[in-house]
Amino acid sequence: xxxxxxxxxxxxxxTPEVRRLVSRLLSRQYRVIEATDGLQGIELARAQRPDLILxxxxxxxxxxxxxxxxxxxxxxxxxxxxxxxxxxxxxxxRALASGCSGYLAKPIDPDEFLQQIAAYLGGQREExxxxxxxxxxxxxxxxxxxxxxxxxxxxxQENAELNAQNQRLLARSQRRAHLLEVxxxxxxxxxxxxxxxxxxxxxxxxxxDEFGFYYAGVFLLDDSGEWAILRAGRGEAGQxxxxxxxxxxxxGNSMIGRALVxxxxxxxxxxxxxxxxxxxxxxxxxxxxxALPLLAMGDVIGALSxxxxxxxxxxxxxxxxxxxxxxxxxxxIRNARLHQENQRLxxxxxxxxxxxxxAAEVGRTVTSILNLDQLLARTVDLICQVYGFYYAGVFLxxxxxxxxxxxxGYGEAGAQMVAQGHRLxxxxxxxxxxxxxxxxxxxxxxxxxxxxxFKNPYLPLTRSEMALPLIIGxxxxxxxxxxxxxxxxxxxxxxTGLQAxxxxxxVAINNAYLVRDLEKAHEELVxxxxxxxxxxxxxxxxxxxxxxxxxxxxxxxxxxEDLARYLWLVRQLLDQALPELRExxxxxxxxxxxxxxxxRQIVDPTALAQEFGSRTLKQLQRLLSMDxxxxxxxxxxxxxxAILNIKEDLIGPARKRHVTEVYLQNLVRESVAxxxxxxxxxxxxxxxxxxxxxxxxxxxxxxxxxxxxxNALEAMEDRPVKRLTxxxxxxxxxxxxxxxxxxxxxxxxxxxxxKIWMAFYTTKGDRGGTGLGLPACAQIIGQLGGKITVQxxxxxxxxxxxxxxxxxxx
Amino acid sequence: xxxxxRVLLVDDERLVRRSxxxxxxxxxxxxxxxxxxxxxxxxxxxxxQAGTPFNIAVxxxxxxxxxxxxxxxxxxxLLAALLERQADLPVVILSAFDEVxxxxxxxxxxxxxxxxxxxxxxxxxxxNDLLDLD
Numbered sequence: 027x028x029x030x031x032x033x034x035x036x037x038x039x040x041t042p043e044v045r046r047l048v049s050r051l052l053s054r055q056y057r058v059i060e061a062t063d064g065l066q067g068i069e070l071a072r073a074q075r076p077d078l079i080l081x082x083x084x085x086x087x088x089x090x091x092x093x094x095x096x097x098x099x100x101x102x103x104x105x106x107x108x109x110x111x112x113x114x115x116x117x118x119x120r121a122l123a124s125g126c127s128g129y130l131a132k133p134i135d136p137d138e139f140l141q142q143i144a145a146y147l148g149g150q151r152e153e154x155x156x157x158x159x160x161x162x163x164x165x166x167x168x169x170x171x172x173x174x175x176x177x178x179x180x181x182x183q184e185n186a187e188l189n190a191q192n193q194r195l196l197a198r199s200q201r202r203a204h205l206l207e208v209x210x211x212x213x214x215x216x217x218x219x220x221x222x223x224x225x226x227x228x229x230x231x232x233x234x235d236e237f238g239f240y241y242a243g244v245f246l247l248d249d250s251g252e253w254a255i256l257r258a259g260r261g262e263a264g265q266x267x268x269x270x271x272x273x274x275x276x277x278g279n280s281m282i283g284r285a286l287v288x289x290x291x292x293x294x295x296x297x298x299x300x301x302x303x304x305x306x307x308x309x310x311x312x313x314x315x316x317a318l319p320l321l322a323m324g325d326v327i328g329a330l331s332x333x334x335x336x337x338x339x340x341x342x343x344x345x346x347x348x349x350x351x352x353x354x355x356x357x358x359i360r361n362a363r364l365h366q367e368n369q370r371l372x373x374x375x376x377x378x379x380x381x382x383x384x385a386a387e388v389g390r391t392v393t394s395i396l397n398l399d400q401l402l403a404r405t406v407d408l409i410c411q412v413y414g415f416y417y418a419g420v421f422l423x424x425x426x427x428x429x430x431x432x433x434x435g436y437g438e439a440g441a442q443m444v445a446q447g448h449r450l451x452x453x454x455x456x457x458x459x460x461x462x463x464x465x466x467x468x469x470x471x472x473x474x475x476x477x478x479x480f481k482n483p484y485l486p487l488t489r490s491e492m493a494l495p496l497i498i499g500x501x502x503x504x505x506x507x508x509x510x511x512x513x514x515x516x517x518x519x520x521x522t523g524l525q526a527x528x529x530x531x532x533v534a535i536n537n538a539y540l541v542r543d544l545e546k547a548h549e550e551l552v553x554x555x556x557x558x559x560x561x562x563x564x565x566x567x568x569x570x571x572x573x574x575x576x577x578x579x580x581x582x583x584x585x586x587e588d589l590a591r592y593l594w595l596v597r598q599l600l601d602q603a604l605p606e607l608r609e610x611x612x613x614x615x616x617x618x619x620x621x622x623x624x625x626r627q628i629v630d631p632t633a634l635a636q637e638f639g640s641r642t643l644k645q646l647q648r649l650l651s652m653d654x655x656x657x658x659x660x661x662x663x664x665x666x667x668a669i670l671n672i673k674e675d676l677i678g679p680a681r682k683r684h685v686t687e688v689y690l691q692n693l694v695r696e697s698v699a700x701x702x703x704x705x706x707x708x709x710x711x712x713x714x715x716x717x718x719x720x721x722x723x724x725x726x727x728x729x730x731x732x733x734x735x736x737n738a739l740e741a742m743e744d745r746p747v748k749r750l751t752x753x754x755x756x757x758x759x760x761x762x763x764x765x766x767x768x769x770x771x772x773x774x775x776x777x778x779x780x781k782i783w784m785a786f787y788t789t790k791g792d793r794g795g796t797g798l799g800l801p802a803c804a805q806i807i808g809q810l811g812g813k814i815t816v817q818x819x820x821x822x823x824x825x826x827x828x829x830x831x832x833x834x835x836x
Numbered sequence: 837x838x839x840x841x842r843v844l845l846v847d848d849e850r851l852v853r854r855s856x857x858x859x860x861x862x863x864x865x866x867x868x869x870x871x872x873x874x875x876x877x878x879x880x881x882x883x884x885q886a887g888t889p890f891n892i893a894v895x896x897x898x899x900x901x902x903x904x905x906x907x908x909x910x911x912x913x914l915l916a917a918l919l920e921r922q923a924d925l926p927v928v929i930l931s932a933f934d935e936v937x938x939x940x941x942x943x944x945x946x947x948x949x950x951x952x953x954x955x956x957x958x959x960x961x962x963x964n965d966l967l968d969l970d
Contacts, residue, residue, distance in 0.1 A: 573932045573953060577855035580956040584858060654858065661851045778906070 032057045033077035033147060038067030038093060039109065040085045044132070048080060051139050064088030064096075071097055076104065078147055080130075083110035083121060091124035091163065092170070098125035105146045109134070122154040123163035198343070205347035208236040209354070222362040226258035229355055233332065234260045237344075240335045241309050243267070244320075245274065245282055246328035246359070252276055254286060254329055263308040281317035282329045289326055291349060292317040296337040313337040318348060320356035327356060377519070380412070387412070398538040402434035405531055409508060410436045413520065416511045417485050419443070420496075421450065421458050422504035422535070428452055430462055430504060439484040456480035461493035461505045467525060468493045471514040487511045494525055496532035503535060574668045581658035588658075590628040591650050593620040595638070687719035687833060688727060690754040690763050697731045698752055706748060707739065713754040717763050718832040722810050730806055733799040734767040734826045741771025741824060757829050762812070765828045773820040782816065838864035838969055842883065844890040845869040846876040846914065847930060848899035852953065856894070859956040865963070872900040873914040880918060892963055893918055894951075896930045897938060912942055919946045926966050928959070 037048045038061040049058045059074060061067035064085055071079060079097060083090035094106050108121035111132035118129045128146050130139075154160060211232075226244045233242040243264055245254035256272040259265060274280045277287040285292040294315045297305075306312070312333040320328045330352050334340070340348070391404055402420045409418040419440055421430035432448040435441065450456045453463035457479055461468045470476035470491045479491070488509040496504045506528050510516070516524075597620040600613050607613055624631065638646065691713035698711050735750065742748040751768040758764070774782060782800050800814075807814050812830035843865045847853040850871070857869040868883070868890070870876050876895070883889050895918075901910035902917065915927055929950040931939035939950035948966050951959050963969075 573852075576953045576956075577851050580855045580859050584862065587862075657854060658858070661855050664851055775905070 034059065034074055035078045035080065035143070036061065036067065036071055036074065036076035037080045038064065038085075038090070039080070039082035041082065044082065044109070044134070047134060047136075048139075051134070051136055052143060055140070056143075064090070064093040067093055068096055071101060071104075075101070078143065079104060079106045080109050081106055081126070083108050083117065084112060089170075091120065092167070094121070094125040095167070105151070107143075107146055116159065119154060119156060119159040120163055120166075122152060123159040124167075127151050202343045202347070205237075205343055206350070209347045209351035211236065220362050220365040222359065222366055223258070225358055225362045229330075229358075230258045230260045230264065233330075233351075237332075237348075239332050239339075240311060241331070241333040243331045244328060244355075244359075245331065247276070247286075247326065248273075254282055257328075267306075267308055281315060282331055285317035285319045285329050286326055289319050289321060291319070291345065291352075293340055293345065295340070309333060311335045314339045316340050316345070316348065318352040320352055320359060322356040322360040327359060330355065398535065398542065399434070401531075401534055401538055405506075406434045406436045406440065409506075409524070409527070413508075413524070415508050415515075416487060417507075417509040419507045420504060420531070421462070421507070422496075423452060423462065423502070424449075430458055433504075443482075443484055450480065457491060457493035458505045458507055461495045462502050465495050465497055465502045467495065467521070469516060469521065471516070485509060489513045490515045492516055492521065492524065494528040496528055496535060498532050498536045503532060506531065571669055574665050576665075577661045578665050581661040585655055585658050586628055588650055588655050590623040591634060591638075593623050594629060594631060594634050595650075596620060685721050685723055688722045688724045689717060689719050690765055690830070691715060691717050693724065693727060694731065694752050694754045694765055697728050698735070701732060701735060703735075703739065703750065707742065708749040710749070710751045711753075712751065714756060717754060717756065720763060720810070720812075720830040721833045722830065726806050730803040730828065731765065731767070733803050734828075737799065737826070738767055738769035738771060738824070741769050741773075743771075745771055759829070761832050762829050763832055764830070766825050767827075768823060768825040770823040773822055773824055774816065774818040775820055779816060779818065838964070840866060841892070841963075841967060841969065842866045842868070842888060842890045843963065844876060844879060844883075844893040846871070846873065846894065846899070846911075847896035848872055849896075852896075856953075856956055856959065859960065860963075863960045865960075872904075873902045873910050873917075874900070874904065876914055877902065877917055880921065884921070889922070890925070892926045892928065892967060894928045894930060894959070894963070895947075897942070898932065909938070912938070912945065915942060915945065915947055928962060928966070 033056050035048075035052055035056045035058050037045050037058060039045050039048070040062055042062075045060045045062075049060065052058050056077075059070055059076065061070050065088060067079070067081070070076075079101070081090040081093055081097075085093070090108060090110070094108065097104070097106055105127040106125060107128040107130055108118075108124075108126040109130050109132055110117060110121070113131070121129050128142075128150065129152060130142060226246075229244055230242040233239060241260050241264065243259040244257050246257045247253070248255050252275065253273045254276055256264075256267050256274075259267050259272075274282045277283055281292045281294060297312055297315055312335065314334045314337050316332045318330040318332070319326050320330055330348075332340075332348065387408065391408060402422075406418040406420060409415060417436050417439065419435035420433050422433045423429070424431050428451065429449045430452055432440075432443050432450075435443050435448075450459045453459055457468045457470065457476070459480075470479055473479050473481075473488055473491055476491070482488070488511065490510045490513050492508045494506045494508070495502050496506065506524075508516075508524060593616065596616045600608055600617055603613070608617075623629070637649065641649070694713055695711055698709060703709050731752075735752070738750055742750070747770045749768075749770045751766070753764075753766040753768070755764055755766070756762070783804055804814050807828055807830065810830055812828060815827050815829070816824060817827070818824040841864075843860055845853065845857055845860065845867055847856065847869070848871045853869050853871065857867050860867045868879055870879055876893070880890060880893070895911045895914055897911035898908045899906070899910045901907035901913050907913070911929055915929065918925055918927060926948045927946070929939045929942040929947045931950050931952050936950070936952060939947075939952075943950055949962055951962055
């Protein structure tokens with residue numbers, strides 16, 4: 027509110043003291059706004075629409091006159107008062123001519139000032155009386171305009187020049203920055219490449235792409251240090267030159283040559299004028315060229331050639347950037363080479379480790395295989411897989427010593443050759459043949475040039491081959507052939523490793539032979555022993571049968587005799603009998619019987635008459651009795667039975683076995699039950715349920731059990747306490763089951779404990795077939811992989827224990 | 837003349853012993869049959885005491901010996917014991933088929949003969965031979 031009340035006064039003056047003074051003088055009554063130059067003043071006037079404007083006439087650039095004229099154009103009624111210290115003639119007039127409404131001289135009189143302002147605000151105006159000033163003013167305006175335009179034009183021109191200069195400078199620094207950036211980028215992108223060839227190709231391509239050069243090429247010094255060999259070149263031309271092995275002599279007549287010697291860049295701004303330069307026919311368009319040495323850690327490793335189709339293409343900035351880049355590239359090359367070297371070393375170490383591991387594995391594997399065919403097959407597989415060869419084969423010398431027969435060969439080709447009985451003559455026209463006859467390794471690094479080489483149609487890809495003899499002591503038992511599809515495929519390490527392996531193989535083969543011989547001898551032995559055992563058993567059996575059969579003929583003879591005697595007695599009676607009795611059919615039958623016996627002359631009637639004549643009954647009874655006959659029958663029967671038993675027992679172990687799962691807990695129950703043991707004997711069967719089964723012939727096992735039980739029963743024959751215990755239980759050893767047969771018999775003395783196993787051993791009298799039983803039982807159980815043992819105490823009893831292995835799982 | 841010839845028969849197998857005994861008896865011999873060495877020695881001494889000594893002893897090899905143990909050489913032991921008591925006692929060693937070598941050995945140590953058990957008439961003939969009976 028107050029603002030709108032107070033009039034606004036604009037003071038335009040470039041002198042700060044004046045403005046301050048005006049403001050101080052007027053601000054109590056008015057709002058004062060200030061402008062420091064004409065332009066600002068016009069702006070403020072336009073914006074604020076002051077009630078009065080004070081204008082300094084003499085201001086730089088835009089004078090007060092001009093400002094006034096301008097103000098007038100949009101503030102026609104606003105009082106504009108000129109302020110000036112200028113007292114020259116007609117300043118007032120000129121001010122009024124330019125459009126001022128009034129005129130105030132500097133220095134400002136503080137006392138009058140306020141009044142004057144108020145007056146002007148009140149409407150006071152000064153008039154220009156002389157119009158000629160107005161014209162003059164206009165003219166001067168125009169003149170000033172012209173001047174100004176001239177000045178501006180000049181300034182503009184200057185500006186344009188400056189601008190152009192700036193642009194150039196800018197472009198240049200941009201370029202420099204770009205170069206550095208490119209250099210850095212080149213450096214960054216290529217220095218991460220560790221593969222040398224990749225690195226060099228990337229280098230030349232990147233340089234040309236980023237810098238826009240026509241050609242770039244990298245030379246690296248050879249080992250001698252005399253030649254720089256082009257390793258990468260841009261474009262077709264470059265590639266062609268690399269392929270041709272383009273090279274330049276160090277210190278020779280080329281820029282590269284010179285740069286290498288000087289270790290400084292060599293620049294040819296215009297190649298036409300360069301004297302020391304190699305004109306490369308592949309690069310005809312070159313106009314300027316730069317050769318930069320590549321220095322890594324102070325050593326020259328090569329040089330970089332950069333060529334442009336424009337002359338003077340390389341300025342200082344280019345040079346610097348390229349130099350920086352060259353240094354980085356040199357380091358990158360060095361790193362790549364080091365990397366290569368490291369890779370090689372690493373591969374070497376790895377290879378060596380692999381070979382060692384392989385040799386160890388081969389050694390370990392082959393020496394543990396005793397089966398010859400398996401051994402050889404495994405060996406050739408291992409050699410090819412571990413060393414990566416194309417083919418390996420093992421020849422063994424046959425019995426005649428003339429031929430080396432292929433016993434194992436890698437892959438299908440090998441299998442076919444083995445199947446066809448491929449063989450080579452010892453000492454003949456082949457590497458294997460000569461290796462064996464000379465007992466020395468033969469190595470052909472290029473089979474094309476090997477004089478003694480058998481070209482195998484099955485192995486067409488072979489380029490290098492080794493034949494290693496297999497030597498045991500003084501003998502050469504064969505040879506190993508190793509073949510590769512590459513020439514010179516065998517390094518020193520390979521040869522050493524494979525020879526060592528061949529030596530081990532020879533030992534392993536020898537072992538396999540020995541084992542084979544041993545097995546054959548063992549088989550022979552077993553066969554012989556079996557024959558022996560059979561012979562022994564048969565012999566024993568024959569004797570035993572003989573012994574058993576011995577009493578039979580005697581008993582038979584006696585019975586025959588006794589029968590004859592009875593009939594003789596009958597006849598004697600009948601001779602003295604009444605005819606009616608004699609005619610009785612019974613009598614006639616008996617008589618006829620005697621006639622038959624007499625005809626065979628079994629007895630001598632005269633002797634009988636003597637023997638039997640006039641004897642008492644008692645005496646007669648002693649000579650002829652049914653008891654005696656019964657006894658003789660018994661003798662025959664028991665002898666015969668014993669012989670029948672031996673038959674069963676004898677062929678028991680060899681009898682064709684029908685092997686199945688047998689559950690002992692069931693077998694003992696059944697066998698004991700089937701024996702119908704008399705009740706005078708206490709029988710106890712203890713069977714652990716769920717025993718695992720054994721593999722056996724149940725009939726055989728039953729026989730063994732019966733044998734043992736019979737032994738037990740007989741041992742208890744005269745004992746006061748008769749108790750038989752049969753137990754089926756898990757064995758003491760894991761994976762076995764056991765059966766015990768325990769009796770309360772007389773027991774076996776310690777001295778006899780071993781002898782009971784002897785065939786035909788018998789402790790007491792006639793026991794039927796039991797003398798044979800135990801050895802046969804032992805043999806049967808032995809064949810099943812088990813054993814029988816015995817424990818006994820004299821006067822207490824005996825336990826026989828059968829132990830059998832459990833049927834294996836799966 | 838067989839009558840009155842006393843035979844001491846020693847064999848532990850009942851069937852064999854009985855059969856041989858009966859054959860000898862029928863052949864006219866006076867037979868005393870025992871089953872082990874101890875009994876044999878006792879019988880021999882008793883007969884000696886009674887004034888009716890044995891004319892001949894027929895001994896098996898494999899039987900319980902003088903200490904009661906079953907022994908394949910019991911017969912040899914008994915042979916020695918008998919010869920100690922009567923040095924000129926004819927003794928026949930009975931042999932099973934598989935004991936012939938030992939039986940032969942017995943002959944070297946004092947037995948008059950050995951006989952492989954089988955044909956009982958053979959034994960009778962042998963005894964007749966040894967004792968020079970008809």
